[in-house]
Amino acid sequence: MTTRYGDQSAQLKDVRRADPDGQGQWSFCSQQATLRRLDKAFQAFFRRMKAKQAPGYPRFKGAGWFDTVQWPKDRDGCRWNSTPSSQTRVYLQGVGHIRVHAHRKVDGKVKTISVKREGRRWFLILSCDEVPAEPLPDTGNAVGIDMGVAAFLTTSDEVQVANPRHLAASADRLADAQRALARCKSGSMRRRKARARVAGLHATVRRQRLDHVHKTARWLIHHYDVIAHEDLRITNMTRSAAGTLDAPGANVAVKSGLNRSILDAGWGIFLSILAAKAESAGRTIIAVDPRNTSRTCPACGHCAKENRVSQSHFVCVTCGYTAHADVVGAINVLRAGLARQTADAA
Numbered sequence: 001m002t003t004r005y006g007d008q009s010a011q012l013k014d015v016r017r018a019d020p021d022g023q024g025q026w027s028f029c030s031q032q033a034t035l036r037r038l039d040k041a042f043q044a045f046f047r048r049m050k051a052k053q054a055p056g057y058p059r060f061k062g063a064g065w066f067d068t069v070q071w072p073k074d075r076d077g078c079r080w081n082s083t084p085s086s087q088t089r090v091y092l093q094g095v096g097h098i099r100v101h102a103h104r105k106v107d108g109k110v111k112t113i114s115v116k117r118e119g120r121r122w123f124l125i126l127s128c129d130e131v132p133a134e135p136l137p138d139t140g141n142a143v144g145i146d147m148g149v150a151a152f153l154t155t156s157d158e159v160q161v162a163n164p165r166h167l168a169a170s171a172d173r174l175a176d177a178q179r180a181l182a183r184c185k186s187g188s189m190r191r192r193k194a195r196a197r198v199a200g201l202h203a204t205v206r207r208q209r210l211d212h213v214h215k216t217a218r219w220l221i222h223h224y225d226v227i228a229h230e231d232l233r234i235t236n237m238t239r240s241a242a243g244t245l246d247a248p249g250a251n252v253a254v255k256s257g258l259n260r261s262i263l264d265a266g267w268g269i270f271l272s273i274l275a276a277k278a279e280s281a282g283r284t285i286i287a288v289d290p291r292n293t294s295r296t297c298p299a300c301g302h303c304a305k306e307n308r309v310s311q312s313h314f315v316c317v318t319c320g321y322t323a324h325a326d327v328v329g330a331i332n333v334l335r336a337g338l339a340r341q342t343a344d345a346a
């Protein structure tokens with residue numbers, strides 16, 4: 001027999017009626033939203049089965065794993081800014097009015113409200129409709145960016161944005177914490193503490209990375225009308241962890257896997273934040289095929305692996321043009337982007 005979302009939603013009504021002081025006191029919409037998440041997880045599971053991919057059976061999320069509750073519609077079991085006054089509050093059915101420390105102004109109309117638990121902290125996540133666009137004045141400038149490991153990104157104007165130092169430090173601490181966790185006996189108090197430490201460090205890394213990518217994206221959006229970057233879907237297939245780090249010695253290799261995955265994730269988040277800011281500001285973002293961008297000479301066009309002497313040095317074997325390899329990559333990305341833009345406009 002198959003159980004579907006419709007069956008569970010119908011059953012939910014009975015459950016609520018039978019348990020008015022327990023399940024019945026919470027928001028119906030929010031409980032339905034949870035059932036819909038479950039349905040989505042199983043649909044994705046069956047889709048992967050069908051496609052003969054690794055299916056990954058949905059994990060049961062007990063009280064210790066279940067960290068997010070959503071209210072799909074403002075004013076339906078929840079209300080944003082429930083007591084308009086000097087203090088911002090949110091009303092959640094069954095919980096009451098809760099004070100919120102809003103870290104920025106809410107633009108547009110609140111659509112959904114989510115409450116998320118991260119360790120011992122609680123976060124409120126709003127999604128909004130009708131967010132007003134804020135176009136920025138034209139600058140007349142275009143830029144290409146090369147995303148790297150040694151530096152977070154390098155622009156065709158020879159500006160390097162470094163990876164935040166504290167991010168690498170957190171990544172190392174995270175690696176240590178994960179090793180400590182692996183050594184703890186399951187079910188022990190030590191293990192519980194070790195797990196909380198890993199979770200806390202993950203949250204720290206996430207916040208540091210978000211802060212850094214927001215700042216970097218804002219800077220680009222303010223200075224350039226057109227921003228070209230490598231298409232990550234292609235980049236990740238053509239790059240390996242070993243090939244992109246400076247002299248991968250013993251020390252680098254041990255932690256490079258984790259550091260690397262943190263950086264990779266950072267680029268994905270960076271590009272989606274950049275795209276969102278660009279749309280609001282009326283800027284153009286172009287993703288280009290990154291193949292050969294690091295080995296083509298910007299001066300004479302000669303393309304050879306030998307042009308790249310080392311991780312950071314580019315010397316053209318034909319014309320002798322010399323530059324920082326990441327800058328060369330960024331210049332080629334910019335050219336490919338502008339060529340695409342011209343082709344699209346024609």
Ligand SMILES: [Zn+2]
Nearest residue numbers: 297300316319
């Ligand atoms: Zn050349």
